[in-house]
Amino acid sequence: MTRRWVGPALTALVLAGAVVLIVFLPRMTSEFRLGQFTYVAIYFIALLGLNILTGYNGQISLGHAAFMAVGGYTAAVLILGQEGFKLVGQEPAEIIPKHGITPIWTIPIAGLVTGVIGYLFGLPALRLAGVSLALATFAVAVSMPAIAKRFEHLTGGGGGLSLPLPEAPFGWDISPPHWLYYEAWGAAGILFVVAWLLVRGRVGRAWRSIRDGEVAAVSSGVSPAVYKTLAFGISSAYAGVAGALFAIQNSYINPDTFPLTLSILLLASAVIGGLSSLSGVIVGALVLEFLPIYAQEPPVFDVNFAKQAAPVVFGVVLMLIVFLMPGGAAGLLRRLTRPIVAAASRRS
Amino acid sequence: MALLAVENVTRRFGGIVALADVSLELEQGAIGGLIGPNGAGKTTLFNLITRLYRPNEGRIAFDGKDLTRTPPHRIVRLGIARTFQSVVLFQNMSVLENLLVGAHARLRPFSERRGRKQALETLDYLGLGGLAERFPGGLPFGTLKRVELARALAARPRLLLLDEPAGGLNHEEVGELGELIRTVRRDFDLTVLLVEHHMNLVMSVCDHVHVLNFGRTIADGPPEDVRRDPEVIEAYLGASDSAAA
Numbered sequence: 001m002t003r004r005w006v007g008p009a010l011t012a013l014v015l016a017g018a019v020v021l022i023v024f025l026p027r028m029t030s031e032f033r034l035g036q037f038t039y040v041a042i043y044f045i046a047l048l049g050l051n052i053l054t055g056y057n058g059q060i061s062l063g064h065a066a067f068m069a070v071g072g073y074t075a076a077v078l079i080l081g082q083e084g085f086k087l088v089g090q091e092p093a094e095i096i097p098k099h100g101i102t103p104i105w106t107i108p109i110a111g112l113v114t115g116v117i118g119y120l121f122g123l124p125a126l127r128l129a130g131v132s133l134a135l136a137t138f139a140v141a142v143s144m145p146a147i148a149k150r151f152e153h154l155t156g157g158g159g160g161l162s163l164p165l166p167e168a169p170f171g172w173d174i175s176p177p178h179w180l181y182y183e184a185w186g187a188a189g190i191l192f193v194v195a196w197l198l199v200r201g202r203v204g205r206a207w208r209s210i211r212d213g214e215v216a217a218v219s220s221g222v223s224p225a226v227y228k229t230l231a232f233g234i235s236s237a238y239a240g241v242a243g244a245l246f247a248i249q250n251s252y253i254n255p256d257t258f259p260l261t262l263s264i265l266l267l268a269s270a271v272i273g274g275l276s277s278l279s280g281v282i283v284g285a286l287v288l289e290f291l292p293i294y295a296q297e298p299p300v301f302d303v304n305f306a307k308q309a310a311p312v313v314f315g316v317v318l319m320l321i322v323f324l325m326p327g328g329a330a331g332l333l334r335r336l337t338r339p340i341v342a343a344a345s346r347r348s
Numbered sequence: 349m350a351l352l353a354v355e356n357v358t359r360r361f362g363g364i365v366a367l368a369d370v371s372l373e374l375e376q377g378a379i380g381g382l383i384g385p386n387g388a389g390k391t392t393l394f395n396l397i398t399r400l401y402r403p404n405e406g407r408i409a410f411d412g413k414d415l416t417r418t419p420p421h422r423i424v425r426l427g428i429a430r431t432f433q434s435v436v437l438f439q440n441m442s443v444l445e446n447l448l449v450g451a452h453a454r455l456r457p458f459s460e461r462r463g464r465k466q467a468l469e470t471l472d473y474l475g476l477g478g479l480a481e482r483f484p485g486g487l488p489f490g491t492l493k494r495v496e497l498a499r500a501l502a503a504r505p506r507l508l509l510l511d512e513p514a515g516g517l518n519h520e521e522v523g524e525l526g527e528l529i530r531t532v533r534r535d536f537d538l539t540v541l542l543v544e545h546h547m548n549l550v551m552s553v554c555d556h557v558h559v560l561n562f563g564r565t566i567a568d569g570p571p572e573d574v575r576r577d578p579e580v581i582e583a584y585l586g587a588s589d590s591a592a593a
């Protein structure tokens with residue numbers, strides 16, 4: 001007899017372990033390390049969104065850092081308000097609210113704003129697919145810094161915007177880095193559940209059906225226009241939330257905070273984690289945060305590579321993964337756990 | 349009134365006239381056959397009915413409603429489902445999920461459980477129960493054809509368009525398919541339009557046969573009349589090998 005609950009039970013166990021680890025990690029590590037794990041949560045969110053778009057819906061985005069920038073600027077401008085904005089020596093645009101908003105509320109707003117912009121971008125992108133879509137999104141990422149510099153009344157121009165470190169709310173007695181860590185992982189947890197609910201049901205199936213065969217999807221009643229733009233909107237909303245958290249954690253944003261290379265590394269990490277699987281996303285996020293750090297200063301060999309070494313190492317790892325583990329980390333995990341699940345299911 | 353009415357439809361691809369002034373009617377509950385040599389325009393007519401293509405001239409009505417302005421993804425909602433000549437399944441989705449996509453238009457946000465149950469029932473009905481969690485890759489072509497049939501049935505259509513369902517089947521299996529098409533029509537209360545090259549299958553299950561050649565209608569009537577039609581015999585002798593089976 002097969003036991004259908006073994007697989008889900010294993011998943012639940014791993015998830016519970018992950019939650020415990022995330023909650024207790026701050027006690028086990030330095031504040032500096034903690035900051036790195038906050039970035040892991042931020043990348044995790046961005047990669048969840050990118051995976052929805054590219055992994056589940058098959059639309060390649062080489063410009064996701066630009067959507068993060070939209071979220072980052074939205075949060076920064078809302079946190080500062082016109083009063084704070086004036087400190088950078090620029091005249092703030094009219095649409096910026098007079099007074100700043102509590103940072104945490106700027107995160108969902110940034111998600112919403114970026115989601116709408118991504119949705120609007122998804123409309124013309126409907127005419128594109130494959131390489132042309134990759135190029136179009138790439139173009140967005142390329143032009144983003146110039147656009148940010150041009151609209152200095154909204155973005156502070158090249159000088160950027162400095163943000164205050166947010167205090168924990170409700171008189172909670174923890175330091176700002178700890179608060180940011182919990183805030184980022186809280187958002188990551190919520191958005192993970194949302195992504196999971198989306199991809200496992202009717203919407204996720206519609207996304208994947210379009211990816212696998214648009215004609216058959218249409219004939220089954222799936223509207224490509226509706227679901228492709230929806231994927232763009234939701235994916236961008238995730239990027240916006242990630243960008244807002246990034247700006248807050250970074251205490252600073254300028255046109256180079258979300259560079260072109262980040263867009264490329266995001267896509268690479270999504271592939272490394274495994275496309276169209278949520279379990280691998282955490283691996284992608286860890287790789288995206290820590291690989292560049294270790295690529296610069298490998299702990300094993302006593303050498304210091306140049307700063308530029310990181311993308312090279314990233315590229316090599318990516319190539320290895322594409323050739324050796326086509327499903328990414330998630331695919332490897334599936335292959336490793338399948339025998340365990342199968343064995344456990346067989347025993348009665 | 350006919351359930352499906354194709355009226356004077358013409359469709360061109362560049363210089364090729366894939367369909368020229370074709371008219372066809374299908375009564376509720378009937379099994380219609382659509383035959384003709386390779387390139388006669390059979391698949392094109394399916395693509396016009398499902399609105400993947402638009403006719404250059406003429407109109408197509410389903411249950412009295414003109415389909416010309418219906419967007420392609422709305423077709424299944426009206427009650428028309430199809431299979432494809434060259435099998436177009438979702439490769440990275442399980443057989444069960446393929447059926448659930450087939451049922452997309454019927455599923456509501458909180459009917460997931462019921463949808464799964466119905467999909468499993470449909471698979472069982474077609475003798476595919478053991479394949480629910482399998483992926484299409486690696487399954488034999490004949491089985492894939494049947495999975496596609498299951499996906500189309502998952503939409504609970506009123507009109508089912510089958511494009512060469514006997515592909516990949518041996519002689520004996522073709523006989524069983526004829527039986528299956530009839531029982532499916534009865535159990536699912538269907539009207540069927542069948543494209544096939546297997547003449548015996550067409551002649552044994554269809555109530556009515558429409559013959560195309562180079563995009564033109566050359567015969568239309570009960571199977572026994574069509575079979576004896578000199579123009580039909582001529583067309584098939586002319587195109588010989590693939591069609592004569």
Ligand SMILES: Nc1ncnc2c1ncn2[C@@H]1O[C@H](COP(=O)(O)OP(=O)(O)OP(=O)(O)O)[C@@H](O)[C@H]1O
Pocket residue numbers: 361364365366384385386387388389390391392393433
């Ligand atoms: N999308 C298209 N673009 C260009 N020409 C097409 C297109 N679809 C069909 N045709 C042409 O229209 C004609 C009819 O093709 P169709 O596929 O409808 O034939 P068929 O009767 O289904 O043939 P078969 O028995 O080989 O499946 C052919 O000449 C074909 O090349």
Ligand SMILES: [Mg+2]
Pocket residue numbers: 390391392433
């Ligand atoms: Mg054909």
